[in-house]
Amino acid sequence: MTEIKLLLPWMLLWGLISILCIVAIIKAVSSILAIGGKKCPMCKSRVPKNAKICRYCQYKFEDN
Numbered sequence: 001m002t003e004i005k006l007l008l009p010w011m012l013l014w015g016l017i018s019i020l021c022i023v024a025i026i027k028a029v030s031s032i033l034a035i036g037g038k039k040c041p042m043c044k045s046r047v048p049k050n051a052k053i054c055r056y057c058q059y060k061f062e063d064n
């Protein structure tokens with residue numbers, strides 16, 4: 001039974017690492033999906049569809 005007690009903190013650690021990995025993957029996927037947004041007319045950079053200000057050149061979008 002002592003072996004299980006020794007393994008438990010490692011299992012918790014690996015669980016935490018795997019959760020962090022999943023969060024990182026979700027963030028990466030959402031950023032890839034945001035690429036399909038709109039194009040800034042000033043700097044020609046892709047910004048999220050609902051963005052009001054360009055994050056690259058601070059251009060203010062008139063629409064929505």
Ligand SMILES: [Zn+2]
Pocket residue numbers: 040041042043044045054055056057058059
């Ligand atoms: Zn811009």
